[in-house]
Amino acid sequence: MANDSSAVRRRTPEETALSKVPDAAGPVEPEDEKTTASKAAIKKSKPRRPKAKIEDEDDxxxxxxxxxxxxxxxxxxxxxxxxxxxxxxxxxxxxESPNYMKLDWWKSKLRGPLYLTPAELAAFDGSDPSKPIYLAINGTIYDVSANARTYGPGGSYQYFAGCDASRAYVTGCFAEDRTPDMRGVEDMYLPLDDPAVDRHWTKAQLNELRAAEREEALRRVYEGLLHWVNFFANNKKYPFVGYVRRPDGWPGTEPVRRLCDVAASQRKPREIPRKETEGA
CATH class of the missing domain: 1.20.5 (Single alpha-helices involved in coiled-coils or other helix-helix interfaces)
Incomplete structure (x- = not known):
């Protein structure tokens, strides 16, 4: 027994620690899932080699x-x-591009409105290709170069270019009424005096009727011209240019124009009052 006890001796702490290290050639205990996942995470987090980065940049x-x-x-x-x-x-x-995308529009804004006499305005009638085409209505000038086919030479509205033809817009006499003088235009809306018809009213009634007829005629002239004034003022294709400069005392310095034939042909005699017609 003494020999057996002496053969079995207690291991030192160093020997105990070494005994836990597996032999390189011996079997290795399988790792648990947690250890495997931890090692995979460490492997992924390792910085890439400079050579790999260079290859990615080349690609x-x-x-x-x-x-x-x-x-x-x-x-x-x-x-x-x-x-x-x-x-x-x-x-x-x-x-049609917006005005603010046009060079001429900005130039007009910087220089301000032009003031042209009728003679100066006539130079912009489209006969000179190097100049824009201007027209005026009720004293205000617009650039209608964007529609040169209509307002230029040979166009259907060429008579309006280079002048203020306000009267023609209402009467329809393009060639004859190339003037802004609107005096007497209301006559085109007045009925003709006819003694056979006018006898149905007393003199006082007839005078009152004529006053009402003239007031209505003036209203129609005003609205007819206003339509075209608003047309050019609100049309983005025709930029504002300036104003026509008239001589002092105009239009009193010129004779009243005769109503053109086209406008005069629209006038008709007064209608007989309905009651008078029914009684007859």
């Missing part, structure tokens, strides 16, 4: 970024075109 191409920028600019351009054209187009195909 980079800028064309994808260029395509993104081009796509953004395209859609931005479409949106801006839609806003500026008030929904007319996405591709800048506007029939």
């Amino acid at each position: 980079y191409t800028p064309w994808l970024d260029v395509l993104r920028v081009i796509t953004f600019l395209f859609f931005a351009s479409c949106g801006l075109s839609y806003l500026i054209s008030s929904g007319e187009t996405f591709f800048w195909g506007m029939k």
Whole structure:
């Protein structure tokens, strides 16, 4: 027993620790799932080698970024075109560009309104291709160069270019009434005096009727001219230029014009009162 106890001796702490280390050639205990996941995370978090980074940079191409920028600019351009054209187009195909996109419009804003005499205005009738085409209505001048086919030489409204033809807009006599003098235009809306018809009223009644007829005629002339004044004032194609400078005392310095034949032909005799007609 003594020999057996002496053969079995107690291990030192160092030997105990070493006994826990597996032999390189011996079997290795399987790791648990937690340990495996931890090692995989450490492996992934390892910084990439400089050589791998260089290889990735060599593989980079800028064309994808260029395509993104081009796509953004395209859609931005479409949106801006839609806003500026008030929904007319996405591709800048506007029939008429806004005034603020025209150089002449900015020049007119910087220089202020022009004041032209009738003789000076006549030089802008479209006969000189180097000059814009101006027309005036009720003393206000507009640039109608955007519609040169209509207002230029040979156009259907060429008579309005280079002058203030306010009278012609109401009477319809384009060639004869190229003047802003509106005196007597109301006559085109007045009935003709006819003794056979006028006898149905007393003298006092007839005078009162004539006054009412003239007031109505003046209203119709005013509204007829106002329609065209508003047409040019609100038309974005025809920018404002300035005003016509008239001589002092005008139009009293000129004789009253005769009503043109086209306007005069519209006049008819008064209608007999309905009661008188029924009684007859």
